[in-house]
Amino acid sequence: MPMWIEWTIATQFLREDKAQSTLILVGIGVGVAVIVFLTALITGLQGNIIERTLGTQAHIRVQPTEEVNRILAPADGAVQLVLENKRAQRLRSINNWQQVRDVLDTLPQVSAVSPVISGPAFARRGEALESVALIGIDAERYQRIIPIQDDVIAGVFRIGAGDTVIGKQLAADLGLRVGDKLRLDGGQGRDSVVNVAGIFELGVRELDARYVYLDMKQAQALLDLPGAATLIDVTVDDIFSAQQVAARIARLTGLKAESWMDTNAQLMNALRSQSLSTQMISVFVALSVALGIASVLSVSVVQRTREIGILRAMGTTREQMLGVFLVQGALFGLSGSLLGGLAGWGLVGAFNTFGPKLFYIPVDPWLPVAAALLATVTGIVSAAIPARRAAGLDPVAAIRHA
Amino acid sequence: MREHDAAQEVLRLAGLRKSYNVGKPTEVEVLHGLDLRLQRRDFVALVGASGSGKSTLLNLIGLLDQPTDGELFLLGEATRHMDDARRTALRGSAIGFVFQFHHLIQAFNALDNVLMPLMVATGKPSREQVERGRALLAQVGLAGLEQRKPDQLSGGQQQRVAVARALVTRPALLLADEPTGNLDSTSAAEVFALFRKFNREFGCAVLLVTHDGRLSAQCDRTVTLVDGRIDSDTGAAPTA
Numbered sequence: 001m002p003m004w005i006e007w008t009i010a011t012q013f014l015r016e017d018k019a020q021s022t023l024i025l026v027g028i029g030v031g032v033a034v035i036v037f038l039t040a041l042i043t044g045l046q047g048n049i050i051e052r053t054l055g056t057q058a059h060i061r062v063q064p065t066e067e068v069n070r071i072l073a074p075a076d077g078a079v080q081l082v083l084e085n086k087r088a089q090r091l092r093s094i095n096n097w098q099q100v101r102d103v104l105d106t107l108p109q110v111s112a113v114s115p116v117i118s119g120p121a122f123a124r125r126g127e128a129l130e131s132v133a134l135i136g137i138d139a140e141r142y143q144r145i146i147p148i149q150d151d152v153i154a155g156v157f158r159i160g161a162g163d164t165v166i167g168k169q170l171a172a173d174l175g176l177r178v179g180d181k182l183r184l185d186g187g188q189g190r191d192s193v194v195n196v197a198g199i200f201e202l203g204v205r206e207l208d209a210r211y212v213y214l215d216m217k218q219a220q221a222l223l224d225l226p227g228a229a230t231l232i233d234v235t236v237d238d239i240f241s242a243q244q245v246a247a248r249i250a251r252l253t254g255l256k257a258e259s260w261m262d263t264n265a266q267l268m269n270a271l272r273s274q275s276l277s278t279q280m281i282s283v284f285v286a287l288s289v290a291l292g293i294a295s296v297l298s299v300s301v302v303q304r305t306r307e308i309g310i311l312r313a314m315g316t317t318r319e320q321m322l323g324v325f326l327v328q329g330a331l332f333g334l335s336g337s338l339l340g341g342l343a344g345w346g347l348v349g350a351f352n353t354f355g356p357k358l359f360y361i362p363v364d365p366w367l368p369v370a371a372a373l374l375a376t377v378t379g380i381v382s383a384a385i386p387a388r389r390a391a392g393l394d395p396v397a398a399i400r401h402a
Numbered sequence: 403m404r405e406h407d408a409a410q411e412v413l414r415l416a417g418l419r420k421s422y423n424v425g426k427p428t429e430v431e432v433l434h435g436l437d438l439r440l441q442r443r444d445f446v447a448l449v450g451a452s453g454s455g456k457s458t459l460l461n462l463i464g465l466l467d468q469p470t471d472g473e474l475f476l477l478g479e480a481t482r483h484m485d486d487a488r489r490t491a492l493r494g495s496a497i498g499f500v501f502q503f504h505h506l507i508q509a510f511n512a513l514d515n516v517l518m519p520l521m522v523a524t525g526k527p528s529r530e531q532v533e534r535g536r537a538l539l540a541q542v543g544l545a546g547l548e549q550r551k552p553d554q555l556s557g558g559q560q561q562r563v564a565v566a567r568a569l570v571t572r573p574a575l576l577l578a579d580e581p582t583g584n585l586d587s588t589s590a591a592e593v594f595a596l597f598r599k600f601n602r603e604f605g606c607a608v609l610l611v612t613h614d615g616r617l618s619a620q621c622d623r624t625v626t627l628v629d630g631r632i633d634s635d636t637g638a639a640p641t642a
Contacts, residue, residue: 012510015509016509306505312490314494395466
């Protein structure tokens with residue numbers, strides 16, 4: 001076995017200094033546990049936030065470009081003063097949305113495409129009146145974007161032929177149950193009575209109070225936009241590539257394409273800051289662990305100066321002496337991180353079982369492995385300075401050392 | 403065991419000099435050109451007042467330090483310009499050390515301490531090597547105490563472990579620096595007897611630094627160092 005003697009001497013030294021070894025192991029363990037738990041917590045939290053955010057919205061939303069005033073160019077030499085009022089953005093269809101949909105279907109990073117017609121309306125039952133958002137969808141396509149059927153708490157997800165699916169809050173506000181009738185008013189006398197086939201709960205109050213899912217045709221009729229789609233929802237394979245894909249779609253179609261990262265810029269900013277602060281904490285914890293290892297081994301080199309001298313007199317080479325202390329550093333890092341990894345794992349388990357249960361922290365099995373690897377390397381690096389000192393000791397002076 | 407040529411020369415010093423603080427205003431020469439030969443089976447006492455250069459000479463012979471001038475031949479090999487790795491290897495195989503303060507490695511038991519020079523050189527000891535270690539411990543009268551840690555042994559016992567350790571590589575030269583200086587007279591006599599015994603059995607040359615006149619009187623040959631020069635070399639046999 002290579003380095004057998006280095007391992008043997010290193011482990012005996014560690015065993016001899018039991019109290020010292022135990023203390024530093026606990027120190028390393030606490031550090032690694034903090035890093036593992038914190039990383040798992042933040043990763044889980046962020047994954048959860050992103051999942052919740054994206055659970056109720058598409059990754060990319062494609063819409064018509066905004067309408068702008070066209071201003072007549074002034075004649076040569078003339079100065080023109082213009083008082084411009086921004087145009088009101090009326091509800092418009094995407095031109096040739098069927099073609100756009102087919103183009104988006106062919107994009108490699110895109111996993112689902114769903115044209116939607118969406119506009120405002122009133123929902124009425126008896127004396128109660130609520131403003132709602134009509135969402136006219138192609139059910140099959142839409143469910144690949146937002147798995148709404150999983151969120152249905154009563155009835156079934158069925159639209160078309162006068163059926164609608166509404167949110168839990170709206171149902172409560174209007175006192176509706178599955179099978180009840182609901183009058184939808186699109187304005188200017190366009191109204192129709194629909195049958196509540198199902199009630200969903202997305203967990204976002206605004207959506208649960210306002211979304212009314214309809215068949216596209218019925219929504220088109222209510223909004224007076226026959227054959228129209230006002231937006232196209234798109235999901236992508238890699239959620240963090242949404243921004244690039246959105247830019248590509250905008251170039252390709254000339255339409256406005258917004259990724260979830262644009263619409264949730266503040267969220268992204270918060271997540272990024274959170275990740276950064278987590279990394280900073282990890283780095284400083286790792287640094288103090290490394291300094292702990294280095295100082296323990298430095299003390300050990302001083303304490304063992306005479307023994308190092310004797311070992312050198314017996315034919316131990318400088319390289320072997322170096323190895324003895326590097327191995328000690330590696331063993332500190334490895335066993336401390338196994339301890340800490342286990343503790344961190346336990347903390348995550350405790351959090352999942354006894355914590356506030358707001359969300360579940362999944363543990364990436366590679367996290368403890370990566371932590372152990374990193375800690376071992378840290379241990380070796382931390383041991384470098386004391387090990388070099390041990391290897392460089394003059395045997396004569398070392399043996400005389402009291 | 404190392405085999406030697408017919409001359410049976412273990413050690414030869416030729417005009418050996420040692421200075422400290424070379425090149426500085428405080429430069430001082432401690433050894434002023436020593437010539438000395440040690441043969442196999444020699445049993446030599448090195449005596450001298452403190453400050454005469456005994457320890458310096460012992461460190462040079464033990465390849466723990468390097469001479470400033472002259473040459474030191476160990477088993478016929480010129481050592482002054484050896485690199486650290488070769489010097490370390492030669493030190494490990496050809497020389498056994500016994501120090502005044504037994505100097506065992508506290509973390510290891512008696513047997514492992516004895517085997518340490520072998521383990522350092524070749525790794526995990528073979529069964530034959532372990533047996534050799536046990537036999538040596540038995541020969542120094544410590545059979546049954548193999549698993550004891552140094553702090554579970556008396557001073558005399560520890561020094562006997564150190565003697566066994568010095569001999570486990572079957573070195574050509576055994577260097578002992580005041581090996582009995584820290585022991586009561588009974589233990590001292592026992593340890594000295596061990597040197598005698600191994601000198602006879604293994605044929606290794608023994609160089610023993612001592613203040614003790616009674617001890618040096620029992621050696622075959624006495625080299626006296628005065629102010630960094632060999633003042634007298636008595637009892638040197640004309641032939642080995």
